Amino acid sequence: MAGAPLLDIKGVHTYYGNIRALNGVNVSVNEGEIVALIGANGAGKSTLMMTVFGAPRARTGTITFAGTDITQMPTHEIARLRIAQSPEGRRIFPRMTVMENLQMGASLDNLKYYDEDVEKVFTLFPRLKERINQRGGTLSGGEQQMLSIGRALMARPKLLLLDEPSLGLAPLIVKQIFDAIRELNRTQGLTVFLVEQNAFGALKLATRGYVMVNGNVTMSGTGKDLLANPEVRAAYLEGGHH
Amino acid sequence: MQYFVQQLVNGLTLGSIYGLIAIGYTMVYGIIGMINFAHGDIFMVGAFTALIVFLILAAAFGSVPIVVALLVMMIVAMLLTSLYNWTIEKVAYRPLRGSFRLAPLITAIGMSIALSNFVQVTQGPRNKPIPPMVSQVYNIGGISISLKQIIIVVVTAVLLALFWYLVNRTALGRAQRACEQDRKMAALLGIDVDRTISITFIMGAALAAVAGTLFLMYYGVVSFSDGFVPGVKAFTAAVLGGIGSLPGAVLGGLLIGFIESMWSAYFSIDYKDVAAFSILAIVLIFLPSGILGRPEVEKV
Numbered sequence: 001m002a003g004a005p006l007l008d009i010k011g012v013h014t015y016y017g018n019i020r021a022l023n024g025v026n027v028s029v030n031e032g033e034i035v036a037l038i039g040a041n042g043a044g045k046s047t048l049m050m051t052v053f054g055a056p057r058a059r060t061g062t063i064t065f066a067g068t069d070i071t072q073m074p075t076h077e078i079a080r081l082r083i084a085q086s087p088e089g090r091r092i093f094p095r096m097t098v099m100e101n102l103q104m105g106a107s108l109d110n111l112k113y114y115d116e117d118v119e120k121v122f123t124l125f126p127r128l129k130e131r132i133n134q135r136g137g138t139l140s141g142g143e144q145q146m147l148s149i150g151r152a153l154m155a156r157p158k159l160l161l162l163d164e165p166s167l168g169l170a171p172l173i174v175k176q177i178f179d180a181i182r183e184l185n186r187t188q189g190l191t192v193f194l195v196e197q198n199a200f201g202a203l204k205l206a207t208r209g210y211v212m213v214n215g216n217v218t219m220s221g222t223g224k225d226l227l228a229n230p231e232v233r234a235a236y237l238e239g240g241h242h
Numbered sequence: 243m244q245y246f247v248q249q250l251v252n253g254l255t256l257g258s259i260y261g262l263i264a265i266g267y268t269m270v271y272g273i274i275g276m277i278n279f280a281h282g283d284i285f286m287v288g289a290f291t292a293l294i295v296f297l298i299l300a301a302a303f304g305s306v307p308i309v310v311a312l313l314v315m316m317i318v319a320m321l322l323t324s325l326y327n328w329t330i331e332k333v334a335y336r337p338l339r340g341s342f343r344l345a346p347l348i349t350a351i352g353m354s355i356a357l358s359n360f361v362q363v364t365q366g367p368r369n370k371p372i373p374p375m376v377s378q379v380y381n382i383g384g385i386s387i388s389l390k391q392i393i394i395v396v397v398t399a400v401l402l403a404l405f406w407y408l409v410n411r412t413a414l415g416r417a418q419r420a421c422e423q424d425r426k427m428a429a430l431l432g433i434d435v436d437r438t439i440s441i442t443f444i445m446g447a448a449l450a451a452v453a454g455t456l457f458l459m460y461y462g463v464v465s466f467s468d469g470f471v472p473g474v475k476a477f478t479a480a481v482l483g484g485i486g487s488l489p490g491a492v493l494g495g496l497l498i499g500f501i502e503s504m505w506s507a508y509f510s511i512d513y514k515d516v517a518a519f520s521i522l523a524i525v526l527i528f529l530p531s532g533i534l535g536r537p538e539v540e541k542v
């Protein structure tokens with residue numbers, strides 16, 4: 001399978017009832033890459049992230065992961081192929097403690113590597129360690145974001161999907177998270193596919209990027225090229241914080 | 243005072259049985275937001291299975307030590323009743339998941355009728371008695387406590403402890419709570435949600451089967467229609483405790499047990515069932531989220 005992308009999304013259409021949210025999307029993510037997806041509100045970015053997991057399911061098109069067609073695979077089996085997601089809205093289990101949320105992340109291996117991995121998560125987010133016995137629902141927004149990312153990492157993913165990891169976080173923490181993603185990518189070869197409103201930060205971090213408009217991918221290129229592209233600058237970067 | 247304490251003992255006994263049934267209502271509600279109206283009949287099937295096992299044991303071995311008989315009755319009842327509930331979920335409820343909200347409820351009522359009719363047809367419409375299994379009664383300071391009552395309370399306590407451990411300390415219990423709080427997220431983490439729901443139905447049925455066995459031992463008689471009244475009382479217990487809350491189900495069960503025994507003792511035994519129904523109505527009006535329930539009802 002040399003040369004084939006780790007995640008390959010081809011011609012995917014996704015609907016909510018009769019409303020079309022994705023209109024023939026083609027996106028690929030190669031092993032070892034950080035790929036950013038940017039676009040306006042309602043463009044379909046989160047829908048694409050969830051469609052990878054079959055929730056909602058693509059109506060047409062195919063999604064392959066590491067050579068396996070996962071288009072019709074049940075959501076939990078897709079997760080078992082080691083794709084993890086920190087989804088939109090964070091989706092922390094509100095009545096479980098921080099520890100239990102992290103344990104849920106480690107369910108695939110029955111907590112076999114829990115002790116080892118949780119230390120790594122704590123190194124990344126020391127705040128979580130202080131809050132270990134607090135209920136997820138009572139964490140601050142930023143803490144929930146850290147927990148959501150930490151929980152995804154606990155699954156030992158081959159591919160990590162992050163839906164707006166910087167949302168609601170203080171600039172310093174955003175920097176920490178972006179640094180952490182870069183670090184995980186560099187040292188462990190973790191492949192990352194992320195959606196960001198913070199287009200500047202995301203494109204700077206990313207190997208490649210895609211721009212989505214109304215359920216269509218309209219542009220793609222290396223992070224650097226997109227950053228320099230006048231259309232991208234006008235639509236997503238001007239006026240944003242650089 | 244003695245009389246009052248006596249009623250407390252009786253209430254504790256009844257409450258144990260209601261609590262065991264109530265857990266099945268509350269767990270299923272917690273995980274799929276549905277009232278499993280057939281759960282009372284699952285309890286009745288458990289009691290009938292225990293009865294049949296008892297008759298077979300008696301016919302085959304004459305007299306069997308009571309502990310052995312009860313254990314065998316419980317285990318067979320748990321297995322068979324779980325199989326019933328598992329099948330019902332798979333055949334009747336699962337296909338309707340994601341359909342409009344009333345659909346599974348209506349189906350559950352249908353399953354309740356189907357189960358009680360099935361037992362009526364196959365076992366006959368009359369009350370089925372068994373000879374008293376346990377008859378010792380102890381007198382402690384003027385209060386009479388029967389061995390039956392002790393067995394009921396002890397079995398319930400042991401089972402609740404096991405059950406508490408399962409839900410709070412094991413991967414399975416964690417997966418169940420995760421599905422309860424956010425099914426989609428649980429699936430994103432690799433949890434097989436359908437399987438977890440199946441297991442929940444099995445656990446609820448197993449507890450109801452034990453309740454059925456204890457009910458049979460306590461009253462010495464069971465009929466095809468016995469799913470209804472205890473079912474409604476246990477449902478009331480679940481609502482009173484806060485539907486979706488496991489400690490709530492136990493607390494509600496005990497409260498309903500106490501209320502029923504006090505009501506029978508001080509007011510009128512003829513109307514003892516009215517008490518439970520009235521409480522259900524009152525709780526639904528004034529305290530819809532129950533004692534330990536969460537106020538928010540919406541599912542994510």
Ligand SMILES: Nc1ncnc2c1ncn2[C@@H]1O[C@H](COP(=O)(O)OP(=O)(O)OP(=O)(O)O)[C@@H](O)[C@H]1O
Pocket residue numbers: 016019020021039040041042043044045046047048088
């Ligand atoms: N559950 C749903 N039912 C119906 N329509 C939906 C649903 N979820 C999303 N949509 C619609 O699909 C479109 C794409 O939504 P999506 O959440 O994928 O956008 P997004 O790019 O992630 O936006 P944002 O940047 O605001 O998070 C939007 O028009 C949205 O209203």
Ligand SMILES: [Mg+2]
Pocket residue numbers: 045046047088163
């Ligand atoms: Mg989104």
